[in-house]
Amino acid sequence: MISSIVRNWCEAEGEHGIFLSKLMQKYFLAVEGFVGPKSVEHMAAYHFIQEVEKLVLSHELNDILLSIDIFNKYRDRMGASNGQFVAEIGRVFNYKRFTAKTSKWNAYALCRKSKARICPYCNHAYAFTLQSENGDFRPTLDHFYFKDEYPHLALTLYNLVPSCASCNSSLKGEVDFYAEPHLNPLVDAENIQFYLAAGDDPSVLVDAIQSKSAEVQVKAKAIRNCSKTESSLNTFVINERYDMLSLEAIDFYLAKMQYEEAVSNTQFDFEFSEIISLRFDRSKHSQYLLGKMFADIYDSFSG
Known part of the structure; x- marks a missing residue:
């Protein structure tokens, strides 16, 4: 989950x-x-x-x-x-x-x-x-x-x-979650994190995102080592499904990057609404489609 x-x-x-x-x-x-x-x-x-x-x-x-x-x-x-x-x-x-x-x-x-x-x-x-x-x-x-x-x-x-x-x-389908434990949305804390990658070299990631390269991939991993998380990633084919959503991930990354550049540019005397600019409220990410992916990309800017 x-x-x-x-x-x-x-x-x-x-x-x-x-x-x-x-x-x-x-x-x-x-x-x-x-x-x-x-x-x-x-x-x-x-x-x-x-x-x-x-x-x-x-x-x-x-x-x-x-x-x-x-x-x-x-x-x-x-x-x-x-x-x-x-x-x-x-x-x-x-x-x-x-x-x-x-x-x-x-x-x-x-x-x-x-x-x-x-x-x-x-x-x-x-x-x-x-x-x-x-x-x-x-x-x-x-x-x-x-x-x-x-x-x-x-x-x-x-x-x-x-x-x-x-x-x-x-x-x-009929996978037995008692015999093979998975993350339970009604019980467990979140333990899946999304990130962007472009091949094996982290230094080329930003350039690849800005050029909207086909090499940019959305990947998911366990925050903490956990067999239940690995089972959930596999059963619900999370990495395979999110690999098809790189366009949405790139667009959000670019929107966040442009917002950060705008607010730091002292030539402008404007007040910017991040929520309006991104059309995303980090504090309410669970209410959005792909909200967890967007939240993790958002957090990468402060990490």
């Missing part, structure tokens, strides 16, 4: 918690009130959901990971019947029903509470929600821990990352 959205769901926590809690309570009552023999799979699902009830409502990563450990133990104990056990869990935490807009609290209602405007995985696609008389759209909700593999997390709030379809479907 490029952007951290740690507080993204703070305005949705209350309503979603009530929704998810009621869903589980309704299931408990249905099982307890059922007259007749209950299958081993149904009873295992019942006891499992009771055991992880507080964990799936939690906003803490450690609780979510603990719920996965418990789920895996139940699934292993079920042996040949584990498929039916998993299917029962999936019926309880029914994500497809949540996306159907048939109830007051659904995926659209949740996404309207999202603070993120941009996909946190790539930072170059919008991820906001619009509902109008002429049509609706919302970001895809990536299940950071894959819902088919861990169905009890299909509706867990802090397992839902508002993202673009390219990142969610085309790139991530």
